[in-house]
Amino acid sequence: MGVELTALHWIYVSFICIIIALMVWRKDTSLACMVGILLLAITATGSLPLSISVIFKSFIYAITELLPTILVISMIVSMSKLLTITGMNEVMIAPFAKLIRTPSLAYWTIGILMMLISWFFWPSPAVALLGAVLLPVAVRVGLPALGVAMAMNLFGHGIALSGDFIIQGAPKLTADAAGIPVSEVISASIPLVFVMGIVTVTTAFFLLRRDMKKGNIPQSEAVSIEVSEVQSHLLTKRMKVIFAFLIPILFGLDVVAMYYFQLQGGDATALIGGTAIFILSLLSLVAYKKNGLEQITDLFIQGFQFGFKVFGPVIPIAAFFYLGDSGFQAIIGEFLPKQSHGIVNDLGVALSSVVPLSKEVGAVTLAGVGAITGLDGSGFSGISLVGSIAKLFATAIGTGMATLTALGQIAAIWVGGGTLVPWALIPAAAICGVSPFELARRNVVPVVTGLIVTTIVAMFLI
Template sequence: MGIELSAVHWVYVVFILFIIGFMIFKRDTTLICILGIFIIGLIATSSFTTAVSSVFNSLIYAITQLLSTILVISIIVALSHVMTKTGINDVMIAPFTKLIKNPTLAFWITGLVMMTVSFFFWPSPAIALLGVVLLPAAARAGLPAIGAAIAMNLFGHGIALSGDYIIQGAPKLTADAAGIPVSEVMKASVPLVIVMGAVTTVTAFFLLKRDMRLGRIVVSQSDIEKANGKTANQQLLANHSRIFFAVLIPILLMLDVAGMIAFHLEGSDATALIGGTIIFLLMMISINAYKNDGLEKITSYFIEGLQFGFKVFGPVIPIAAFFYIGGDGFKAVFGQSLPHSMGIVNDLGSALAHTVPVNSEIASGTLTIVGAITGLDGSGFSGISLAGSVAHLFAGALGHGIATLTAMGQIAAIWVGGGTIIPWALIPAAAICRVDAFELARRNLIPVLFGLAVTTIVAMFLV
C-alpha cells in the first residue's frame, strides 16, 4: 500500500507546476520558489516565525550543498583568465582548431570527448578538465557557446552518467534496491542508454542547427571573446614558457585522472583533486608571469573567479533551495520529518507506483515518470533506489522484466536530475561555457522529453 499524501505533498506539486510554467514563459522563478518554501513551512510546522525562518535556512542549505561546485567553477574561471591573458590558452587550443573545423564537428567532437572522459570519473570534473580547452576551439569553429554547453551536458551528465559503466555508482544503487546483480542492470541498460543518447543528441543538434540557420543563435565576436577571454599579453610569458605550461597543464590533469582511477576517487573527491591541482597551476602561472606582482595577482584572479561563480549561481540558489526541501533538505530546514516519509519527491513517486494498473506498457511508463519525479531534487542519485524498488514491485506482478524496468527508472532519474533539465544540476556546463543555466535547461527540455518518450516505448518491447 502506498504512502498517504499530505497537504505538504500537494502544495509541493502545485508549486512545481508554477515553476515549470514560469520557466516556459521565460520568467524569473525566485519569487515563486520562496513563496513555495514559506507556504510549505507554514503547513508543515504550523508556525509563522518558523516558516519565515525556513526561507533563509533553505537558502543556507542550498548554498552549502552547492558550495563545492561554486568553488571549483570559480577557480577554473580564475585559471582560464590567467591562461588567456598569458597566451597559454592559444597554445593549448591550436591542436584542436586543426581538428574542429566547423560547427558540426565542434558539436560532436566536444560531446564525444566529454562522454569518454565522463565515463571514467563523472561529468562535473570532466567539464572542469575539458571546458577550458574545447570551448574556445568550438567557438572559433563557429559553434555558439550554448551549443558547446548542450553537447557537454547531454553527452556527460546524460549518456555517460545514466549508464555509469566504469564507476558503477548508479547501477549499484538501483540493483541493490531491486534485489538483482549489478551486471544485470548494466546489461539491460545498454540498448536503452544508446536509444536515449542517440535520440536526445540528434534532436538537440537538429534544433540547434535550425536556430542557427534562422539566425536565432549566432556566433558573434563577443561570443568568441567570452570563450577566449581578453587578448593575450605576449609580454607576460616568453614563448617557451607558454609552451611549457601548455604541456604541463594537460599532463597534471591526466595524472589526476590516473589518480582517480588508482585510488577510486569519484564525485566530490574527484572534483577536489581537480580543484587543488588547478589552484597550484594558477599560483605557478601567476608567479611566473607577474614576477614581483605575482602574489597580489593570485588574489586578484581568485576574486575574479569567485565574483563570476556567485554571479552565475545567484539566480539558481532559490530554485535549488525549493527542490532540495523535496528530498533530504526537508528535515535540515524544518527540523522534522513528515510522518512515515521517504522525502516529498520519493513519496510522490511511490504513491504513483501504487495507483496504476500493471502491464508491460504501463510499468515502463510508470518507471520513467517515477524516475523523473525523483530526479526533481537535482541530484539524480537520491531517488534511484526508489526506482529499483518500484521496478521490483512491478516485475513481481508481471513475472519478468525487472532489469529493464530498473534500468529505465535509473535512466529517467539521472537524465532529469543528474542533470540535463534541472537548472542547478547543469550549472557546471552552463558556468564553464558562460551561458544562462535556465536557457540551457529550456533548450535541453524538448530533446530530453522526446528521448525519454522514445526510450520508454523501446523499454515496453524489452520488458
C-alpha cells in the first residue's frame, strides 16, 4: 500500500505549511497559492508555458467546483436584500425575536437547529434555510455574525456531517473500505462524535463570549448583507402578513420534498436556491409592480456581486488544494506515479507506514491521517483511505477496527468537510457576511482541542 513520495509531494506539503503560516499571520494567501500551483506544474510537466497556463486552468477548475455554492449563496443574499428593503424581514423575525433574547440563546438555538436539519439534509441547504431568517435575530440580540457562522458551521459541518447518522454517506464509505458493517462504524462513532462535538462547540462558545466581552469582535461586521435603505411602503401590512406566512411555507415544503424525494447534498441545495429565486421574483413583482422586472435583474446583480466578492479570495487557495486530490489529473494531467491515489492520500499512507503500532499510536495516527486527507476540502475524498488504514492498524493491534475507522472519519470531515479548510466553510461565512479565513481562524483552537480530547477518549475505547 506504500507510495514513494516525490518532489511533488514535498512541494505540496511545504506550501501547505506556508499557507497556514500566512493565515495565522493574517496575511493574504493568493500569491503563495499561485506560486505553489506553478511549482507543482513545472515539477510535473517540465514546461514553463504549460505551467503558466495551469494556473489559469486551476482557477477554472476551482470556480467550476464552487459554482453551485456561489449561485445558491448569491440567490439567498438577493432574496435577503429584498426582504430587508421591503421591511419583510422585520415581520418574519418577530416570532423568533420572542424566543431568542440573548447572544447565548442565539448561539445554542441556531446551532442545535442547524445540527438537526443537517442530519436529514446535510449542512449546505440547512445553512441557506436558517441563515436568511435567524441571522438578523441573532445580530439584534447581540451575537456577532461571526458567532452565528461559527454555530452553524460547527454544529452542521462538524457534528452532523462527521456522524452522518441518518443519510449514512460517510460511514458507508469508511465501513466498506474497512470491510465491516456500517452499523458497527455508526455505533463506534456515536460516543466519539458527541465528545468531539461537545468539547468543540463549548470551547468555541466560551472563547467567543470572552472576545465579545473584550470587544475583539466588532458588532458592525455582523450586518454586511443588510442594506441601508428600507422602503416599508412598498408592501401593505396585509401583503407583509401574507408573505410572512408564504415564505416559511414554501421553505417548509422544500423540507417535505427533500424527505419525500430523498433529495440530499447538491440536489437539496438546488431546491433551496430555486425557491429563493421564485420568492425573489414574486415579491419583486408585487412590491415594485411595473418596475418589478428591472428590480429582479438588479437584485440578481447585487447577489452575484456579493457572491463573487466573498468567493474571490478563496478561489486561488481552493485551486491549490484541489491539486491534492482528483483535481491534479484534471488540471495538470497524468504526471503522478501510477500507484498514487492523489498527493493528499499518498501523504496519509506515508504517515501511517512510518509509525510503530499500538492502541495509542494507532488512535493518534488515524486522527492525523484523517486530518491530512481532509485538507483537500471535501472531507469525503479521503475517508475510504482512512477505512483501509484503520483495517491495517486494527489487524496488527488485534482490536478496535470500528473505533479507529470512526475516529479517522471524524477527523477527516471536521477538517475538510469542514470547519478548518476555508472554502469548505464558505456557505456559513457567506450567508453571515464574514470572512471564511477569519471563521477558519476562529475554529482552529476549538476544533484542535476537540480532536485531541476525542483521540484520547478513542484510546480507551479501542
